[in-house]
Amino acid sequence: MQCIFCKIIKKEIPADFISETDTFVIFKDIEPAAPIHYLIVPKEHIQSIAHLEGNHKEILASLIYGARDEAKKIGLKGYKLVFNVGREGGQVVDHLHLHLLGGWQNDGDIDHRKIPL
Ligand code: 5GP
Ligand code: ZN
Numbered sequence: 001m002q003c004i005f006c007k008i009i010k011k012e013i014p015a016d017f018i019s020e021t022d023t024f025v026i027f028k029d030i031e032p033a034a035p036i037h038y039l040i041v042p043k044e045h046i047q048s049i050a051h052l053e054g055n056h057k058e059i060l061a062s063l064i065y066g067a068r069d070e071a072k073k074i075g076l077k078g079y080k081l082v083f084n085v086g087r088e089g090g091q092v093v094d095h096l097h098l099h100l101l102g103g104w105q106n107d108g109d110i111d112h113r114k115i116p117l
Helices: 004-009 054-073
Strands: 017-020 024-028 036-042 079-082 098-102
Touching: 004 024, 004 036, 017 054, 024 054, 036 054, 054 079, 054 098
Parallel strands: none
Antiparallel strands: 017 024, 024 036, 036 098, 079 098
């Protein structure tokens, strides 16, 4: 079994875990692209958004709600939620994950909030 996120979920390799439910885990991105950069990752191995099937609707919704709830819990007023899909879309790890990015200051400089991921 080669999938790095499946290994993290099974605690076979370490990660900085933030939370865990029956459906997903949240851990810190190893190479943060923002002051706060978490990954919300379903426990079921699904390759990407392009590989979702009919019975995955609840899982997908749980990732978005999980990100929203975590953002609220840590007091983020604004944030980004990003799914990269396929190599052309910047996806490197072939296990569905939602990026939660935030923690910038609302200091009038919006450029640093427009980073592509
Ligand atoms: P993608 O480009 O596939 O949307 O995002 C994959 C993300 O996973 C990247 O932001 C990368 O930094 C992160 N990542 C890759 N390998 C590991 C790892 O072993 N541990 C953690 N915590 N993050 C990882
Ligand atoms: Zn996997």
